Amino acid sequence: MRKKVGLIGYPVSHSMSPQMQNGAFEKAGLSYVYDKYEVHPDQLAEAVGDMREKGFAGWNVTIPHKQAIMPYLDEIAEDALKIGAVNTVVNENGKLTGYNTDGAGFVKGLMRHVSFPMEEAKVLIIGAGGASRAISYAMGKEGPKTIAITNRTMEKAQDIFSECLRDQDQVISLQEAEERLTDFNIVINTTSIGMKEDRLPLRVNHLKAGTVVSDIIYNPFKTALLKESEKRGAIIDNGVAMLVFQGALSFEKWTGVAPDASLMEKIVIEELGGSYVNR
Numbered sequence: 001m002r003k004k005v006g007l008i009g010y011p012v013s014h015s016m017s018p019q020m021q022n023g024a025f026e027k028a029g030l031s032y033v034y035d036k037y038e039v040h041p042d043q044l045a046e047a048v049g050d051m052r053e054k055g056f057a058g059w060n061v062t063i064p065h066k067q068a069i070m071p072y073l074d075e076i077a078e079d080a081l082k083i084g085a086v087n088t089v090v091n092e093n094g095k096l097t098g099y100n101t102d103g104a105g106f107v108k109g110l111m112r113h114v115s116f117p118m119e120e121a122k123v124l125i126i127g128a129g130g131a132s133r134a135i136s137y138a139m140g141k142e143g144p145k146t147i148a149i150t151n152r153t154m155e156k157a158q159d160i161f162s163e164c165l166r167d168q169d170q171v172i173s174l175q176e177a178e179e180r181l182t183d184f185n186i187v188i189n190t191t192s193i194g195m196k197e198d199r200l201p202l203r204v205n206h207l208k209a210g211t212v213v214s215d216i217i218y219n220p221f222k223t224a225l226l227k228e229s230e231k232r233g234a235i236i237d238n239g240v241a242m243l244v245f246q247g248a249l250s251f252e253k254w255t256g257v258a259p260d261a262s263l264m265e266k267i268v269i270e271e272l273g274g275s276y277v278n279r
């Protein structure tokens with residue numbers, strides 16, 4: 001019998017994880033099957049109990065269950081505790097452990113483009129929602145020189161700073177971020193600006209050539225931020241990498257082996273019907 005894994009969320013219909021994970025299982029010759037399960041918030045406890053009992057090897061968790069699932073798990077890994085959200089559950093003989101691979105997955109994708117030592121990295125993170133929290137924590141662990149976080153709502157940036165960042169990091173206003181953009185060699189957009197409208201999360205007039213600019217949005221493939229940054233000589237990357245590497249890290253937690261991440265990336269790009277940016 002094939003081992004079961006999957007995704008719970010509400011909704012889940014848009015997810016590309018089944019294609020991406022099943023392709024990787026097949027390539028690795030592993031007998032697993034990944035399905036998506038739409039779980040209404042009222043049915044979360046029941047769904048978790050059910051999956052535990054049915055012997056799921058583990059599963060991914062998406063909106064709106066990433067925080068809500070925590071009380072139903074037996075153990076929560078340090079990264080997930082710090083970030084305050086779980087996106088991956090591992091079931092070991094009925095014992096459920098929650099992890100967060102979103103931040104580490106993002107960092108793994110980003111590092112493909114960073115050619116300077118991390119001690120020289122000066123990182124700007126735009127946005128202060130759930131994605132920003134995961135990315136801020138994971139970036140901090142990489143040991144960059146500084147991280148500045150900025151957001152429309154400053155209190156939310158302040159909260160992430162206090163809970164996930166380090167003493168040498170800082171909260172700055174959007175205006176200050178625009179003015180000081182030349183100081184940063186890594187810029188990360190974690191907001192949804194650029195997804196529905198062709199708009200920038202901040203003005204990039206002061207962006208330096210060679211800066212790594214990463215947007216967690218993958219649809220559109222190239223947001224206004226990426227287009228404008230590319231014009232200024234930045235090295236750009238979109239959100240496909242985060243999607244792929246968070247999934248690759250989950251795969252590894254369930255199976256104990258690393259998947260073919262390039263195949264996963266290819267599958268996602270095919271599903272999106274696009275061609276990859278800046279390859």
Ligand code: ATR
Nearest residue numbers: 127128129130131132151152153156190191192193
């Ligand atoms: P996620 O969990 O996916 O990160 P979220 O928690 O809704 O999503 O966070 C969205 C981020 O995009 C926040 O930083 C939000 O800014 P606020 O904290 O000020 O709300 C930002 N964002 C979304 N729409 C925005 C807009 N129109 N202008 C400025 N910031 C926006």
